[in-house]
Amino acid sequence: MFCNQCEQTAKGTGCTVVGVCGKKPDIAALQDLLLYALKGLSIFAQEGRNQGLVDDEVNLFTYQALFTTVTNVNFDATRLQELILQCLALREKLKVQVASKGGQVDFSCPSTTFQGATELAKLVEQGEEVGLLTDKEANADIQSLQATMIYGIKGLAAYADHAYILGKSDDKVAAYIHEALASIGNKSLTLQDWIGLTLKCGEINLLAMQLLDEANTGTYGHPVPTSVPLGHKKGKAILVSGHDLKDLEELLKQTDGKGIYIYTHGEMLPTHGYPDLKKYEHFYGHYGTAWQNQKKEFKEFPGAILMTTNCIQEPQDLYKENIFTSGLVAWPGVAHVDKEDFTPLIEKALTMPGFAEDEEKGQVLTGFARDAILNVADAVVNEVKEGNIKHFFLVGGCDGAKPGRSYYTDFVEKAPQDTVILTLACGKFRFFDSQLGDIGGIPRLLDVGQCNDAYSAIQVAVALSNAFDCEVNDLPLSLVLSWYEQKAVAILLTLLHLGIKNIRIGPSLPAFITPNVLNVLVENFNIKPISTVEEDLDAILN
Structure with missing residues (x-):
């Protein structure tokens, strides 16, 4: 097996014996085979769109199948077997539909014709023989971009699936995913083509997060503190x-x-x-x-x-x-x-026994999504203009067990008293119960929500830039992010699509990013790894 899709991947390069997440080699092989099958399905889905054919069943299955391969989701071989066979059945059904529309159905790519074994052990063997990133002759930087894109569309699919469950969808999301998967292995695409196709994931992910935000708030109301x-x-x-x-x-x-x-x-x-x-x-x-x-x-x-x-x-x-x-x-x-x-x-x-008695352990505040923050935007702007709030930090992202994440606790605790901390996703649990006080009645620690609520944080930044009549990059706002899994990759690509610069990321950089691709990110977006809390605070504030 080989898997490098999460931040905790073995030795910072890739899990080759067993996943740090607990994924066994057979599960890794079946997930690889599911992705391979999805490529074949995507080729027909893309040709179907060329003929005016859009299949909602195929779209939803694509979201679910990709989401299944995200870290810490599915460890059950039998369930993966069912998904692979379902994918192949959908491929054949779509092939017939495309043919009826006069579309192309004969492709040179073997993912469009391979047949899945009926026995689970044989399926595992098939999975060990395929992989979307196993071309030994491929350019290393192109493979790096392909990996970034694949992991990004896994996160994108997760957001799209959440939105779909609550009745929100847009075929632009599925169309991009099918385009991305169908493009893997296309020798005619240049390095610049891959940069564009990878960054497009951020653009489409912004749409998916908007759909999810509309689904959540439209169904359950806007969060309140x-x-x-x-x-x-x-x-x-x-x-x-x-x-x-x-x-x-x-x-x-x-x-x-x-x-x-x-x-x-x-x-x-x-x-x-x-x-x-x-x-x-x-x-x-x-x-x-x-x-x-x-x-x-x-x-x-x-x-x-x-x-x-x-x-x-x-x-x-x-x-x-x-x-x-x-x-x-x-x-x-x-x-x-x-x-x-x-x-x-x-x-x-x-x-089960349940809890034997009441227990008081204090409370934490949540519910500071975009609507709640923008309702007090005038007060926030006033505190900034009066000099009471000097800087905003968005300190959030994924949590994890790998050493180095205490940086985020220390960063929040050492941030000056005239700064405000916005946070979202499980990275907040490094400091979510910290008592940071308030500035003019505005809590210094504002929980924006889940990683699924990243759209809220983006809208807050946009609203602040409008209030101060400046670009987001000119705001007294710094992003200090931790990453772990593929939804974080999708969010990062969205931030890059929006042109957000000077992002600090840790506790380590992705193993699938080559030095040349990293250099592109540094030159164009000034993205950088975290260093020490003291050095980073000094660089940001002085």
């Missing part, structure tokens, strides 16, 4: 982790009146700010911190646990019977439930 308890209530309990708001809503509906308190974990924390979610009285508080701490935190939770989207680690025996997956998430031997019927999860929670 909310204090979230870190303690618990006496009684039965269910813990929800991940990002899927629809799963949470359905669980809240199905547990209403059953004497079960619902708690969030990880990036579910910002859901407490949505009016149509927080209205449920049994939606109580937040338990634990970020995804990488779940093995310790889950074994101490006295209730059932629901894992949605990308977040799962190998469940420990102490809680394996208590944990359930939903949506695209899967782990061998772990019960899977559908959002339409959470009965098995609920029944499990009712058999």
Whole structure:
């Protein structure tokens, strides 16, 4: 196997024996084969569009299949086998439809004709023989851009899938993904072509994040500033982790009146700010911190646990019977439930002890999405003009277990008192309960939301630039980001598409970026790795 799609990849180069995420070689091979099959499907989808044919089933499947290969989503070989065979069936169905429109159906690319083995072991062998980035003769910089693009479209697909679940979609998203996958292996494309195609991922991801923002706020209302308890209530309990708001809503509906308190974990924390979610009285508080701490935190939770989207680690025996997956998430031997019927999860929670007594552990604030911040924009601008706020820092991104991430805690704690910290995604858990005070009644720590809410942060930056009549890059605003998985790659590409410069990123640079590609990013966007907190603060503020 070879996998270098996450920040924690082995030795900073790539996992070759087993993934640091827990992915085994057979799972890696099946994921490679699924991507290979998606390339063949994409070629027909692209030709179908040339003939005026758009298949919504193919679009949705593309999102789901790509999302399945994101880090910490699907570790189940049987589920991957089903997706591969479904992909091939959709390919053949689409081929017939394209032919009926008079389109081309004979292509030289073998991904358009290969047949999947009927036995799982044989499928694994097929996966070991293919890979979208295994051309030994390819230019290293072109392969670097292809990898960046592939990992970016995985993140893009995740956002598109979230939006689709809540009824928002745009064929421009699927069209780009199909174009990107169909282009892999195209020898006629130059280095400049690949730079353009990779940066286009950022443009399309901005559209997907806008769709998701409209889906979330249109369904559940705009988040409002909310204090979230870190303690618990006496009684039965269910813990929800991940990002899927629809799963949470359905669980809240199905547990209403059953004497079960619902708690969030990880990036579910910002859901407490949505009016149509927080209205449920049994939606109580937040338990634990970020995804990488779940093995310790889950074994101490006295209730059932629901894992949605990308977040799962190998469940420990102490809680394996208590944990359930939903949506695209899967782990061998772990019960899977559908959002339409959470009965098995609920029944499990009712058999467990729950919390024996109330506990107070303080509270944290969330719900400072774009609407909440822009409602006090005049006050913010006034504090800046009066010199009370000297600088804004967006300190966010992914959390992880790899050493070096204490930098972000230290950065926030050492940021001057006349600065404001915006944060989003699970990177916030390095400092989310820090007491930083306020400036003129404006909290110095503003939780914008999940990584799924990056659109909110972008809109805040745009609104501030309009208020000060300047470009975003001229604002007293600095981005200090941590990355881990593929949604972070998509967001970074969006920031580059928008022309945002001077981004600091860490704790390490992506293993799939070659020195030449990095040089392009440095020359055009002044992107740079983090150094020390003291050096970075001094460089930014002086």
